[in-house]
Amino acid sequence: MQEIIYKPIGIIHTPFNAPTGIPIQSSGGKGISGTIEIEPEYIPCLKDLDGFSHIILIYHLHLSKGYNSEVKPFMDKTLRGVFATRAPKRPNPIGISVVKLRKVRGGILYIKDLDIIDGTPLLDIKPYVPTVDAFKTEQIGWLTNKVDKMKKKQADKRFL
């Protein structure tokens, strides 16, 4: 199939400068602050964003090279299909996080509650709206009884 080409709209800066020890989900990164440096050409696209307390970041997991079809996730000891996990090594290494937006100053976004590594290229920003973005589920598969731990879990070296 045809290749799809994207261009980063900015760079995410965080205190995490190595892929180990970082929270595996943004809910585990509570209180961690960072910034996003938006490329000058996209600054006009930021208008009105500061009205939202939470934003969705879509980014390129730039340190992730290659993937395995089945992986042992951080929360498990069993091999799982990679699409049934949030492992960073994926066929297309795309990450998503919902983070708190503290303020916008020119081309700099001040964000909080982060699980993202420093220097990550940002692809898109969308406002987060619970009415359309929060869902109730009937089943969470292999993560049943494991989600509470997921919030506290930090990444080890398994996906390096």
Next chain:
Amino acid sequence: MQEIIYKPIGIIHTPFNAPTGIPIQSSGGKGISGTIEIEPEYIPCLKDLDGFSHIILIYHLHLSKGYNSEVKPFMDKTLRGVFATRAPKRPNPIGISVVKLRKVRGGILYIKDLDIIDGTPLLDIKPYVPTVDAFKTEQIGWLTNKVDKMKKKQADKRFL
């Protein structure tokens, strides 16, 4: 900045074969069924996915060409920065939807509650887990008092 290249992992099939008249959010596509045809090489990555009732789809908005920094969103009469909207014409036309996963049969995923156009190239699948993916917000900016309408709204021609 450096270009990022992705390759579709499959194609999404839905009853929506034109970009007008489709729901603008998956919560507005309740009951609409479709399938995803996964490329053979990625079928092993699907293992264990069928345990999840909801999955996150990340896809390329393939009909979207170019963008404007400010747009009038479907729900509004005022120009808003494109990153403060969910408009499909964006610097990187990436879409995300949370959909219901009914079943997986080989390389075919049977999905429901769709706001996606037929033939859309799929980039990634992640399990949806409310504990880490659902957030409460303090502010939803220009969408305040408009989200209930958002569920019912259908796309018109403004982003074609």
